[in-house]
Amino acid sequence: MPDIRTLFKRKRKDVKSKAHDLTMRQVFAVRKTKSFPSWKQWKQLPNVLSQSERRTVSGAIGLIMVCALVFGVSYVVGHRINIPAVGGEYTEGLVGEPQFINPLYAIQSDVDQDLASLIYSGLMRWDAQDGFVPDLAESLTINEDGTVYTLKIRDTAKFHNGEDVRARDVVFTINAIQNSSYRSPLADQFYQVSVVQEDDKTVSFILEKAFAPFVQYLTVGILPAGLWAEILPQNAPLAALNVQPIGSGPYEFAEFAKDKKGSIRSYTLKRNDDYYRDAPYIETLTFKFYPDAMALTEALSNKNVEGASVVGYEAREEVTSNRNVELLEPSLPRETVLYFNQNLNEPLKDIIVRQAIQKAIDKTSLVTTVYANSAQVIHAPILPGMIEYDETRMDVYDPPAANTLLTEAGYTLSEETGMRLLKPSLQSEEEPGKTLHFTLTSPDSADMRLVAEKIQSDLGVIGIELTLNFVSSELMSTDVIAPRNFELLLAPIMLEADPDPYPFWHSTQTKGSGLNLTGYSNTDVDTLLEEARTLTDATARAEKYKQFQELLAKDVPAVYLYQSTYGYALPKKVQHPGIESIILPSDRFADITLWYIKTKKALR
Structure with missing residues (x-):
């Protein structure tokens, strides 16, 4: 007859054997149902593995985790790119001095035209790839005879003072150009042209006879009628709005500084956060003014400015050798x-x-x-x-x-x-x-x-x-x-x-x-x-x-x-898509909303 100790050992062995049999039945049940093991079954896995098997499984799991980590890091590193971010400041030198930053007069001066192209926007705009495309307008239709141009203004278009751009602003601008009291050099472009407000957001231009080049004149910047209507036409050239303009373009007036003689020496624009198209990335644009191209080239060389609005043929070799800038030469x-x-x-x-x-x-x-x-x-x-x-x-x-x-x-x-x-x-x-x-x-x-x-x-x-x-x-x-x-x-x-x-x-x-x-x-x-x-x-x-x-x-x-x-210089810190052709010198800013200085990380 076995002693108590033997009986106890036998009983403990029977219990352990029964537990092991239960575990094995649960594991083997997977094969019977041909399904993925349940969490309860996975928990029993260590009980059916030997110590060496458990070490092997633990190592394999660890290796898998390390591989997954390495793969994840490699993927992030390989697919992480820099994308444009809002911020940064750019300083450019111009030849001349601003006087009439006003679409009615700006065409007479490259400086005024440069600044007006950034502050104002027209119904249409010029694009280097697609020619003339809608800008403030969301659509343009021309009748079969080519004598009526009808444009619908974007609902999201606003002036820098928060007012919506409406058809009445377009009518006022064109009427001002046609009014001899304003003495606008653009008057010939709208000779014998009638402008009609169809509704609050739609305007039509009616020509006496078809004129194919007319669409290019629709790029003229639109004035806010609510501000300019209060100024007598003969006093328009004297208005403060000529140097502190309010438009609807990608940049808005911030400030200017004058020297002791009263001449404007610098002019600063800030990003228009509410621009109706994609707002620009560069936060601030500052312009400094020089009497001639030679003085501008010297300022660029001395790093008083970062870029130059114009680089003459005689200075292009010198500018090309400047490591801080890029010489651009669109046709x-x-x-x-x-x-x-x-x-x-x-x-x-x-x-x-x-x-x-x-x-x-x-x-x-x-x-x-x-x-x-x-x-x-x-x-x-x-x-x-x-x-x-x-x-x-x-x-x-x-x-x-x-x-x-x-x-x-x-x-x-x-x-x-x-x-x-x-x-x-x-x-x-x-x-x-x-x-x-x-x-x-x-x-x-x-x-x-x-x-x-x-x-x-x-x-x-x-x-x-x-x-x-x-x-x-x-x-x-x-x-x-x-x-x-x-x-x-x-x-x-x-x-x-x-x-x-x-x-x-x-x-x-x-x-x-x-x-x-x-x-x-x-x-x-x-x-x-x-x-x-x-x-x-x-x-x-x-x-x-x-x-x-x-x-x-x-x-x-x-x-x-x-x-x-046309030669001009940009600092290498300014990233831009490049432009192969322009119509006016100010068209170098045609893709200004795509320029950027700051970047941020993102996954490709």
Whole structure:
């Protein structure tokens, strides 16, 4: 008979065996039900594992946790990016001084235009990729005849004083432009245009006849009628609102500082938190003012400003070497043209002479030599990116062909001078032996001097003699352009966003303030230009411009040389998407809402 101790051990062993059997049945029950173990079953797992098995399982669990941690950290590190954040301040130097930060007058000054473009907004805005797109307006519709433009204003659009932008503000602004008492230089843009308030948020512009370029004029900034209606029109230029403006743009006026003489030395704008589109990231913009581009470049070099509104060609190499800034050079619709005045020099009436000059100018060498390729060779009035730009159209540089043309036309080379003599029909008995000689008039600037000298050298190769006449920019309009006082004119011409060549080549524009500088007249060209500006269908309009350019190329009233770029500098701390083309210098701010200085972390 077993003793008590043995019985106790046997009993304890039986209990343990029964418990073990119960645990095993619970574990094996998983196999029977073919389901995932319950929490109660998982709790029994350590009881069925040996000590070494428990260590193995614990290690495996630990390894899994470490791997998960490493993977999580790696994922966060690999997918963590910097994104723009609100904050930061940018200081830019401008040439000039603000006076009329007012859409009615700002176009007369780059400084005023720069500040007005940030403070005010128009019904439409210019976009480098998409052209003219709605801004204050949420939609634009044009009737089938192209004579009624109807725009609906965004419900979220507000002025900086919190007032909603309404149709009455648009009506007031356009009426003020049309009112001669305001003396706005924009009056011609809205001549014979009626503006009608359809409802509180809808406005229509009614034109007497279709005018395709009209949409570009809808970018003019809108004034708050509630503030400006209290000011007499003749007193508008004296109003404090010209320097302490209230608009609806991405930035609003904060403060300005004057020197002892009363001149504004700095001007600060702050972020418009309630901007109807995405508000800008940069918190504060401060502008400082300098008398000329040279002083601005020096201020940039001395770090008195972080960026520069303009960098001339002569300063671009210096600015490029500045490690703190980035030189940007978007294209500008400014074309430099060599005009022939056939009324002041008899040989210029000979198309052979004009064709020879065209073939003798090495445009590619000119752009490379003078501008280090910071300009683009052009061959026609319609620029890249505009309606009916034709990249296949080009003037061929061919001095031998130019020589052949002149020789066959009777302009022979003088054995004594190497210059070409006038053909016999143009010689006079009083002054025999006269040469083919012209005076080239040009604006007096560093780059224009180099361009003129290059043309002088190129024409000398084919025996045409040039005398260079440089005139200050201030006198070009009154002394040269208005009286058409030139034989050959080297002139940079600023175009608008719309390529309408009417002001430059229609025969009605040959006198006074017209820009047909050569006196060119062609009835077929007149008809094409008249019809093109009334067409809203881009394809039909492009066909008209194609025919126009073919006729112009045939007549050679001018030689198109190159399209300019606009240089300005931004500090490298300012991140921006970049802009490839602008219409006005102020368009460098077209994407200002995307500029940023500060960043924050986020997962991609």
